[in-house]
Amino acid sequence: MLQTLSIRDFVIVDTLELEFSSGFTVLTGETGAGKSILIDALSLVLGARGxxxxxxxGAEKAEINAVFDIAALPVLQAWLREHEIDVDDAQLLLRRVIYADGRSRAFVNGSSATIQQLREIGEFLVDIYSQHAHHALLKASTxxxxxxxxxxxxxxxxxxxxSYQIWQGLYHKRLDAEKNAEAHAVESAELRDQVRELAALAPSAEEWEPLQQEHIRLSHGASILAGGEACRELLSEGEVAAIRQLSSVQHKLHELVAYDSGLQEALDILDGAVIQLEETDRFLNRYLQRADLDPERLNEVEARIHALHAAARKYRVRPEELAGLLESWQLRMAELESAHDNEQLRQEEARARAAYDALAKRLSDGRExxxxxxxxKITSEMQRLSLSGxxxxxxxNAQDPAATGREQVEFLVAGHAGVAPRPLSKVASGGELSRISLAIRVVTAQQGDMPTMIFDEVDVGIGGGVAEVVGQLLKTLGNQRQVLVITHLPQVAAQGMQHLRVSKHLHDGQTLSRIEALTHTQRIDEVARMLGGVEITETTLQHASEMLAAGA
Structure with missing residues (x-):
């Protein structure tokens, strides 16, 4: 249930702190005093669009905070844990900050949250029912x-x-397969030839680059051998080979170091250079001994490159993409073969239809x-709401199988005895619609588990003794859950367990709205105002006191 609501710098509210009790709470005030502000603020903190x-x-931002007791809502607690939001088993704090430039931020238990998360949380906590919902009730979907x-x-x-979407998807897939069977057969035959050709070539996505490198090496084999031998001649085999020359320098430096140790660094550097050159010479020698420059292998490589190039040109891809193309063709062939298996498609469709029919029967039985x-139950409540008889x-009403079931739901109503029920949208006047809508809401709410319900001026068009019955209905509902009602009717207001009053006043040239909880004496004055208008007499006050006593 809603425990507290605090509002700061919102519309014409500068600061407001409200505590709510369980049961039936009424909110009253002069027309235009701003009773809807509370509903608007609560809607925003529950994820409504700003x-x-x-x-x-003159304010930089508006801020709304709402605290709810969620100890009796384990499903919501599980939702919060699933979304990695810290959970206090007793309380939930929702906060919404809306800046003057339109930016908005949301928080749940102090952690940043999205507006969508606020909206999803709100579906566990509060149901707001306004007079506009009467008209929504005329829609078949509602x-x-x-x-x-x-x-x-x-x-x-x-x-x-x-289930309906699955069934329809398979149904249209089968129809498409039957309709396009000839085109698919032509495509499948063409793919079969192409796959056979590429499968025989057996391209690999990783072979193209190494193949090119091998071709370059083989086609320049003579140059590689001659060049390698020339390098060895210069390094170690020739009369003036580099290693021999450096060895002479190395020997000379060894003699000089004996005279001046300062030359040791030069000798160390030269020793390293000689070692590197000797290693290079040994590497070249090994390479030349095992060099595979077989002309037959060159012919094989050139033939492979030519075959890959030819296939790539034919199918307008790069050689390295041939393997991927073959895989995509094979997948498409599998799809076409599956699509051509009409018997399998029919069986899958039949199973999907059977699953739909089973669910549809369950839903139809439950709806009946x-x-x-x-x-x-609503007929019974109508009698209490002066719709006797x-x-x-x-x-x-049966309909073709659809996502909503095998029947259309239609509300029928007869306003009095002796008249056949007709569609609600065609027979209910404004006042009747308000009463019937309220009866539906009260009856259906008794079956639900929403902890807090808010009724925003749903008693429009109702008066007299009916208004007192409406108050009793709402009070009865308040025995099961938290109910907050914005009302203009004194008969409803007198039934409340808690009474809040909205008023406006001027402060520093600004009109501000104020909401306060009323004492018993203040409630008598407020109900008297609602009864008597501008001039409140002793008789009106006495009547208001009697109404409150009767409603207690």
Whole structure:
């Protein structure tokens, strides 16, 4: 449940700290006082999209903090751990900062988070229901979602949607295979010839570079041998070979070092040079002895290079890409062979259809049971809401298999006795729609597990004794979970266990909004204002006191 909400520099609120209790809380105030500010702020901290003009005039940023008790929400705790967010089993702190330039930051338990994460967390915590939801209830998709939620069928419905996509994917794959069988056969035959040719060539992605290097070496074999021998002649074999000359210098320096040790460094350097030259000479000797400059091998290499070049030109790729081309052709051939196996495709499609049908039956059976129960309960609530003799029913109309199931869900209503139920969108007036919508919300909420529910002026178009019944319904709902209601009706306000009042005042030339928790005496004055308007009489105050006493 929501424990505290703090707001700073948001719209016309400079600073606000609110504590909430469990049960049924009402929020009242003059028209235009800013009652929606609390809902807007809470929506933002739960991941709603921010718009311009959110920060208070002259402020750098708006900041909203909300603290929730999540001790009874193990599923949310598991979600937080899965997303590597530190979890306090008792409390969850959500924070949203929105700057004047439109930038926004989000935090969960002090750690930076995304707006999407706030939105996902919000789905575990709060359900906000506004008067605009009445009109959404006229849509077939909303009616289906309401029924599925009431019957606890959301998981089955989601599985069915996935199953439908799998089935349809295989269905269209089979149709495509049958439609394009001739074209695929031509392509397969062409690929078969090309694969046979390249497979015989057996190109390797790693052979091209070494093959070129070997060709260069073999084609310049004579030059390599002659050059190598010339190098050895200069190093060690000739009369004036470098190693012999340096050895003479080396011998002379040995004699001189005896006279001056300062020449030792020169001798050390020369010793190293002689060693390096001798090593070079030995390397050249070994190389020339084992040099493989076979003309037949040269012919083989040239033939291989020519074959690879020819294939590369034919298929318009580089020689080193031939191996990859062969692999891609082989994969495509496997795809075509699979596509041509119509019997296998039919079997896969049949299995997918059977899986869909099984899920669809489960969903249909669940909907049929939920439809009967939902119709009876809402019909019962309609009697309490001055729709005596009225009836509510859920019609399940057969349709072709679809991602949503094998039936369309339609809400039917009869406003009074003796009238056949008709689609909700065609028969309900504004006031009737408000009452029916509220009845649906209260009944379905009893089946759900959302810890906090907020009703934003859902009692528009309701008055008199019906308003008192609405208050009783909301209070009953508050016995099961935390309920916050923004209302203009004194009959509803009098039922609240906690009462918050919104007001506006001028401060330093700025209009600011204030929300305060009311004492019992203040509640009498506020309910009297809602009853009597501008002039509040003793009679009005007495009536307000009696209403509060009755609602306690």
């Amino acid at each position: 718009e311009g003009g959110i920060t208070r005039v 009616q289906r979602q309401v029924l599925d939620a009431y019957g606890g069928l959301q998981d089955v419905a989601a599985e069915l949607a996935d 049971k939920a439809a009967l129960s939902l119709g009876e 009225g009836k509510f029913a859920v019609s399940l």
